[in-house]
Amino acid sequence: MVEFRYRADEVTEQPSVTLDAFLDQSNATAVRLEPDDDARALIPFLDRLTLIEVAFPKYRDGRGYSAARILREAGYQGELRAQGDVLVDQIAFMRRCGFDSFAPESSLNPDAVARALDNYDHAYQGAADSVVPIWKLRHG
Amino acid sequence: MYKYDNYDQAMVDARVAEFRDQITRRIAGDMTEDQFKPLRLMNGLYLQLHAYMLRVAIPYGTLDSRQMRMLAHIARKYDRDYGHFTTRQNIQYNWIKLEDCADILEELATVEMHAIQTSGNCIRNISSDQYAGAAADEVTDPRPWAELLRQWSTFHPEFSYLPRKFKIAVIAASEDRAAMRLHDIGLELIRQDGALGARVFVGGGMGRTPMIAPEINPFVKADDLLSYLEACLRVYNRYGRRDNMYKARIKILIHEIGADEYRRQVAAEFAHVKTLGIDPPLAELERITAFFAAPAYDAPDVEPDRNDPDFAVWLDQNVKPHKQAGYAIVNISLKPIGGIPGDATSQQIDVMADLAEKYSFDELRVTHAQNIVLPYVAKRDLYAVWQALRDAELADANLDLISDIIACPGLDYCSLANARSIPVAQKIATRFADMDRQRDLGELKLKISGCINACGHHHAGHIGILGVDKKGVENYQLTFGGSGAEDVSIGKIIGPGFDEDGVVDAVEKATEVYKALRQGDERFLDTYRRVGLAPFKEAIYG
Known part of the structure; x- marks a missing residue:
């Protein structure tokens, strides 16, 4: 279940299909990527996708961060x-990598999430969000 | 030295607040230990055999007297009055209470220090040459580059849940004092057609599968470096093994797919990443470099008076040439005979801080061999520095000798260890306590790990000792022929292991073989490489 969403558009109701299924039949608009899947396989189809769900079976498995970026x-x-x-x-890093909705298996405390997202005013490096990296702030 | 601006300070302050919140949630039971573990680990907090251990980052091993005094203060106030300097040029405290951690980090933040990414499967503290800025053989000072990398790697959103920890070293001299090619990424700064850039080595490491990093790129320009490293890390994050933590380091990926294929994948990723505009302009490297300008040298080029024989011995062993006439690099040994390698009391830490302030332009370095360096001492002050060190029991003249042992904390502290390291180090140092005998043996790098994870760098020891558990009994394997220097090599196991006293005897026999066979000014390592294992094996097992 989507607990946190940082988008203005409507939630997609269509269930997501696996990458293999998508590449086979390809009229779906929602795909689910497992950690082993190559996100780049979706690049030719990005225009018509409305939802890409990236699975994190274990929080320690960080492949989804690269997939998102x-x-x-x-x-x-x-x-x-x-x-x-x-x-x-993990949510602040995920936001920086481009995730804009979250469906955690175990429900999260909204106050804690808000604090986590609000904790850092700046970031050292450019990523997939709109944060201006510190080096750019320093050099205009 | 680098000084934080408001941005740097805000990042560290925010981290303190965040970690305080995380600790509060853990103590309140809102988080399980399993959920807390990756968070505390990313902040250098380990649960060891007896207590929490906190590892504080000392970026590229450089610090000033104010920071050094803070380390002493923390040892005094929150620990048992001592700290342990580590092979990643950091310091760790072994007896920390969880509820004190946020306060400790808050105190550290007041002197521009932190514990960020001193553990966890993320990019760890960037290490470098302890003689940076003072060495005669350097192309440039590697520290500004290391600081650039520190900032880039801090809270990197994509690379904080890597398959395994990730260590980067930067050097800029022909002599490798940082074991550069035994890192996940080793950078050697070089000049090509007038421009500075980096030779990039990827996939080195120790642990249970030691490997020497192959060169992946002969020259990456300064303003491409971060994009190139992002590409290196992204390929690893996506394809590094996650099925087995013992095969998860980048060296295994490169070993399995080959350096050529890894290089090709990185090149393809780099071509893409370079378009993203994530490289800071050269002006940022220049801004950082300005903090590392040479100090205001003003000492006359005089040689110290060698009349005091103990001083002369120390001078010959622990003091190294400086690029500036009239100055010298002073190594402070944290390896007293019978002591614990790398440990210093808060009082000793304060003494070293005072000496740095008075005699070394306020700067100190921590070395990967677990010693301390005063990088800018005027030769006219050497005698005064030595006297102060002697009074604080810090004047052991054993740099790079057999008693200058690297040892991991071992089973005395570490929950991963199979065997104790510290008592073995103490016994070997005591066996060779006679300094004339040590000096006669010359440079002999002896390194001890208490388990296969190799935190004590035994693979890189001229003589390496690996503690293993053999049916419930501590057993020690010997390796010969390793080196972490520019002549990098991995030591080889010489034969069946020994008990604690047996390994000390075997080391002694090996030194006797060396003395009998050495030619000219050969070091132990050179003789071993020339004659091979056979004569050593015969003496030890025969």
Whole structure:
């Protein structure tokens, strides 16, 4: 269940299909990526996707962070959802990598999430969000 | 030295607040230990055998007297009056209470220090040459580059849940004093056609599968470096093994797919990443470099008076040439005979801080060999520095000798260890306590790990000792022929292991073989490489 969503558009109701199923029949608009899947396989189809769900079976498995950035760097504008073992203290990094909705397996405290997202005013490095890296602030 | 601006300070302050919140949630039971673990680990907090251990970052091993005094203060106030300097040029405290951690970090933040990413499967403290800025053989000072990397890697959103920890070293001299090619990424700064850039080595490491990093790129320009490293890390984050934590380091990925294929994948990723505009302009490297300007040297080029024989011995062993005439690099040994390698009391830490302030342009370095360096001492002050060190029991003249042992904390502290390291180090140092005998043996790097994870760098020891558990009994394997220097090599196991006293005897026999066979000014390592294992094996097992 989507607990946190940082988008203005409507929630996609269509259930997501696996990457293999999508590449086979390809009229779906929602896809689910497992950690082993290559996010780049979706790049030719990004225009017609409204939801890409990235699975985090274990929070320690950080492959989904790269998948998210790759999709955003390729111009994907639709909903990018982190699903699974998503914890409070991962959400800020996930936001920076381009995730804009979260479906954690275990419900999260909204205040704790808000604090986690609000904790840092700046970031040292550029990523998939709109944060201006500190080096750029220093040099205008 | 680098000084925080408001941005740097805000990042560290925010981290303190965040970690305080996380600790509060853990103590209140809102988080399980399993959920808390990756968070505390990313902040250098380990649960050890007896207590929490907190590891504080000392970026590229450089610090000033104010920071050094803070380390002493923390040892005094929150620990048992001592700290342990580590092979990643950090310091760790072994007896920390969870509820004190946020206060400790808050105190550290007042002197521009933190514990960020001193553990966890993220990019760890960037290490470097302890003689940076003072060495005659450097192309440039590597510290500004290391600081650039520190900032880039701090809270990196994509690379905080890597398959395994990730260590980067930066050097800029022909002599490798940082074991650069035994890192996940080793950077050697070089000049090509007048421009500075980095030779990039990827996939080195120790642990249970030691490997020497192959060169992946002969020259990456300064303003491409962060994009290139992002590409290196992204390929690893996506394809590094996650099915087995013992095969999860980048060296295994590169070993399995080959350096050529890894290089090709990185090149493809780099071509993409470079378009994202994530590289700071050269002006940022220049801004950082300005903080590392040479100090205001003003000492005459005079040689110290060598009349005091103990001083002369220390001078010959622990003091190294400086790029500036009239100055020298002073190594302070944290390896007293019978002591615990790398440990210093808060009082000793304060003494070293005072000496840095008075005699070394307020600067100190921590070395990966667990010693301390005063990098800018005027030769006219060497005798005064030595006297102060002697009074604080810090004047052991054993740099790079057999008693200058690297040892991990081992089973005395560490929950991963199979065997104790510290008592073995103490016994070997005591066996060779006679300094004339040590000096006669010359440079002999002996390194001890209490388990296969190799935190004590035994693979890189001229003589390495690995503690294992053999049916419930501590057993020690010997390796010969390793080196972490520019002649990098991995030591080889010489034969069946020994008990604690047996390994000390075997080391002694090995030194006797060396003395009998050495030619000219060969070091132990050189003789071993020339004659091979056979004569050593015969003496030890024969």
